[in-house]
Amino acid sequence: MTRARFSTLCRKVPAWLAPLAVAAGLAACGKSDSQTETGQPAAKKAIIQNKGSDTMVNVAQVWAEEYQKVAPDVEVEVSGGGSGVGLAALNRGAIAIANASRDIKPEEIEQAARNTGKVPKGFIVGYDALAVYVHKDNPLSEISVEQLAQVFVEGASIARWSQLGVKIPGVADDTIVLVSRQSSSGTYEFFREHVLGKRDFRMGSRDLNGSKEVVELVGSTLTAIGYSGMGYATPAVKKLKLSPKAGAPAVEPSVENVTNKTYPLARSLHVYTLGEPEGPVKQYIDWMMSVTGQKIVQDAGYVPVPPAQPTKP
Amino acid sequence: MAMPSPRPERLRLAVVGERLLEALIRLCGVSAIVFVAAILFFLFREAAPVLFASRFQIGEFLFTTEWYPTSISNVRYGTLALTAGSLAVTALAMVIAVPFGLGAAIYVSEFCGPRLRETLKIVIELLSAIPSVVWGFIGLTVMSKLIVRFTGAPVGVNVLNGGIILALMSVPIIVSIAEDALKAVPDSYREAGAALGATRWQLVYRVLLPAARNGLLAAVLLGVGRAVGETMAVLMATGHAVHVPHSLLDSVRTLTANIAAELGEAPAGSDHYRVLFLTGLLLFCITFVVNLTADLAIRGIRRK
Numbered sequence: 001m002t003r004a005r006f007s008t009l010c011r012k013v014p015a016w017l018a019p020l021a022v023a024a025g026l027a028a029c030g031k032s033d034s035q036t037e038t039g040q041p042a043a044k045k046a047i048i049q050n051k052g053s054d055t056m057v058n059v060a061q062v063w064a065e066e067y068q069k070v071a072p073d074v075e076v077e078v079s080g081g082g083s084g085v086g087l088a089a090l091n092r093g094a095i096a097i098a099n100a101s102r103d104i105k106p107e108e109i110e111q112a113a114r115n116t117g118k119v120p121k122g123f124i125v126g127y128d129a130l131a132v133y134v135h136k137d138n139p140l141s142e143i144s145v146e147q148l149a150q151v152f153v154e155g156a157s158i159a160r161w162s163q164l165g166v167k168i169p170g171v172a173d174d175t176i177v178l179v180s181r182q183s184s185s186g187t188y189e190f191f192r193e194h195v196l197g198k199r200d201f202r203m204g205s206r207d208l209n210g211s212k213e214v215v216e217l218v219g220s221t222l223t224a225i226g227y228s229g230m231g232y233a234t235p236a237v238k239k240l241k242l243s244p245k246a247g248a249p250a251v252e253p254s255v256e257n258v259t260n261k262t263y264p265l266a267r268s269l270h271v272y273t274l275g276e277p278e279g280p281v282k283q284y285i286d287w288m289m290s291v292t293g294q295k296i297v298q299d300a301g302y303v304p305v306p307p308a309q310p311t312k313p
Numbered sequence: 314m315a316m317p318s319p320r321p322e323r324l325r326l327a328v329v330g331e332r333l334l335e336a337l338i339r340l341c342g343v344s345a346i347v348f349v350a351a352i353l354f355f356l357f358r359e360a361a362p363v364l365f366a367s368r369f370q371i372g373e374f375l376f377t378t379e380w381y382p383t384s385i386s387n388v389r390y391g392t393l394a395l396t397a398g399s400l401a402v403t404a405l406a407m408v409i410a411v412p413f414g415l416g417a418a419i420y421v422s423e424f425c426g427p428r429l430r431e432t433l434k435i436v437i438e439l440l441s442a443i444p445s446v447v448w449g450f451i452g453l454t455v456m457s458k459l460i461v462r463f464t465g466a467p468v469g470v471n472v473l474n475g476g477i478i479l480a481l482m483s484v485p486i487i488v489s490i491a492e493d494a495l496k497a498v499p500d501s502y503r504e505a506g507a508a509l510g511a512t513r514w515q516l517v518y519r520v521l522l523p524a525a526r527n528g529l530l531a532a533v534l535l536g537v538g539r540a541v542g543e544t545m546a547v548l549m550a551t552g553h554a555v556h557v558p559h560s561l562l563d564s565v566r567t568l569t570a571n572i573a574a575e576l577g578e579a580p581a582g583s584d585h586y587r588v589l590f591l592t593g594l595l596l597f598c599i600t601f602v603v604n605l606t607a608d609l610a611i612r613g614i615r616r617k
Contacts, residue, residue, distance in 0.1 A: 084578040111580060177467050182553070183383045184578030198385045203378070203394070204556040206468065206564055209548075209574065220458075223467050 046280040048076045052086020052099035053186050054210045055128060055229040056269055059300045060099055063288060066296060070287060074280045080210065083186025090272055091115055096281050098272045101128065101186035101229070102193075118275040125288050127303035129230040129253035130190060130265040132240040133218045140166045142241035142250035145195055145264050151176060151225060152191075154200040161223065171222050178205035179214050179226030187211065190267055191227055230258075231301025258303040269302065356594045363587035374591065380555045382575065382585045390588045392595065397557045398472075398565030399599075402547060405476030405561065406483060406540040411533055413480070414487030418532070421488065422495040423517055434489075441485035445545040452478040452550030466562040470552035473561040478550045479543055483536035490535060494528020495521055527611055534607050541600055544569040568596050 050060055057080040064076035086098035091112035104120055112120050132148060134140055143164070150158045158164060161174040168174055180201055181188040192198060208214050211228040218226040219236030230253045233239055241250035244264040257263040277285055287293050294304035363369050369390075377391030421433050456477060457469025464473070498521050506516040522529065544567075552564025553574065572589050579586040 081577060088578055088580060171467075172465075173467065175467070182574050184575065189383075192385070200381050200384045200387065203380070204554050204564075206470070206552045206554045207566075207574075208553065217468070217470075220461075221468055 046074045048281055048284055049095035050076055050097045051079045051089050051095045053083045053101040054080045055101040055187055056099040059297055062296045067287060082184035084184035100270045100272060102190050104272060116274055120272045120274060121276060122270045122272045123285055124268045124305060125271050126269040126297040126305060127258050128267055128269055129258045129263050130227055131230040131253040133215055133226050133237045134240060135218060135222050136236055136238045138168060144243045144246045146246055149195050152201055153196050154202050156202045168222055174223060177221055177224040179217050179224050180205035180207050182207045182209055194265060255303050356590055359590035360587050360594050363584055364591060378557055392592055394555045394557045395566055395568045395571050399567040401472050401558045401565060402475040402479060402567055403540045405472060406479035407537060409480035410483045410487060410536055414484045415491055417488045418491035419517055422492045437485050437488050445543060448478050448482055449546035449549030464562060468564060470550055471562050471564045472558050475547045475551035478546050479540045483539045486539055487532045487536040490532035491529050494525040498524045530607055530611060537603055538600060544573045548573055568592050
């Protein structure tokens with residue numbers, strides 16, 4: 001009898017407690033959020049939210065994992081989405097660190113000031129060459145920036161491989177399949193600025209959601225051309241040599257050519273914080289710049305920041 | 314003489330309880346309307362500032378194909394290519410899914426044995442439980458390779474791929490609702506048909522399909538709704554290229570996929586953000602028109 005009553009009581013308890021549990025959960029969430037925003041050292045575990053560039057997401061992931069070993073009390077949560085998405089989240093105050101494969105724009109700085117009253121501060125954490133990829137069986141080995149623009153720009157004059165003097169083996173229709181990125185991508189904006197001269201892309205390109213997807217699609221399509229970070233190369237694709245002008249010698253997207261700045265599409269990889277970073281966020285960024293952090297940049301296929309050069313925005 | 318009521322307070326409680334329950338149920342019923350209205354209002358509120366701005370032309374928005382929301386030199390918001398993409402993928406999906414779905418429903422409901430029927434129903438319900446990301450992934454990896462191999466298309470993510478994936482996604486819905494509609498036809502119809510010497514096929518074609526047509530149409534419409542509204546799978550399977558398709562092997566971008574891909578980066582309150590809400594409104598109008606036409610069609614049939 002008593003036992004039966006006890007068991008009914010037990011069954012009832014969770015139902016009564018459910019709202020309490022939910023409230024407690026919400027409170028806990030709220031707490032961890034405020035920790036992230038202020039970046040203050042927490043009693044237990046500091047969580048650093050890190051979001052942005054798809055070019056950098058692999059590096060950021062390895063950083064986060066390795067940093068866990070160095071500082072077990074700090075947890076870094078990494079997600080991609082594109083440089084624009086990362087900076088938009090930073091400027092809302094939703095994340096602590098934004099990754100960007102392009103420079104921050106004046107209107108984004110303005111937006112941050114309006115929303116949070118702080119000015120974003122940037123750090124160069126590595127360099128990348130924006131590589132132009134074709135299928136490995138494509139006989140083309142080099143292209144000039146102007147030709148590249150004529151392939152990708154709106155109202156483009158080059159639509160077929162034969163116009164570049166190339167015959168793709170075993171393909172009847174040699175229309176160039178353009179592989180591009182979604183418009184929130186920093187890679188997309190960098191390409192538009194430096195190759196297309198701020199003109200628009202030709203319509204009808206496949207606008208993929210990640211650097212890796214671009215290389216994958218190019219690797220499985222004989223007639224495709226695409227652009228992506230140099231770290232994403234696979235055996236199925238070929239990186240084209242790029243000449244800054246028609247007639248000028250073509251330059252390979254290599255570590256050496258990025259360091260000596262001869263490759264036309266070399267760019268810096270940034271992380272941005274709201275205001276001067278402090279606490280765990282500052283320690284984390286300092287660690288990115290350390291020998292260990294820069295080794296990870298190099299291992300991911302990018303170019304590390306030379307140790308002599310001081311970091312500046 | 315007063316009637317001695319056994320427990321007046323209890324009776325009153327029952328009456329109050331019943332009223333309360335009735336009100337609650339009424340609220341549930343009305344809430345559907347409230348939600349639809351609220352969503353429409355929200356969409357409209359977010360889109361209105363750009364819709365009524367003088368720099369914005371609705372004709373350009375609806376009938377040009379150039380979609381350059383983030384252009385530096387010349388921002389253009391033309392959604393015709395996106396609408397064409399949505400319609401092309403949905404139409405292909407329906408061409409595949411409707412015969413398959415209705416055929417399967419007829420088989421399950423009228424022709425197959427009870428044991429097979431149970432198995433089929435479980436498997437079909439299982440099919441509808443597969444998340445759309447998984448479908449998209451199948452489209453991206455498995456289907457695209459098959460399409461390249463069998464059609465010789467340069468790229469396997471295109472209208473055909475998206476249409477097949479959407480058809481596979483909407484078949485389970487069509488089957489289960491169409492099967493319910495056929496089951497709802499009274500058995501006396503079947504018996505009467507059989508008594509008149511109709512074959513099973515004649516029975517289905519002449520008696521059951523006309524009797525169940527409202528339910529069948531509802532099944533098809535829910536399938537269309539699923540196909541038009543689906544986002545993740547088409548985002549992955551159609552190639553995401555702004556392009557009015559000329560053949561089944563062209564890559565396209567749909568309205569839904571476009572919203573999903575771009576809303577994250579569009580700064581809240583910007584023109585781009587508002588135009589994306591306007592595309593949402595457009596999507597809403599398309600589904601509304603489809604539903605309305607179907608509803609009118611049914612009424613027309615009924616009046617005859």
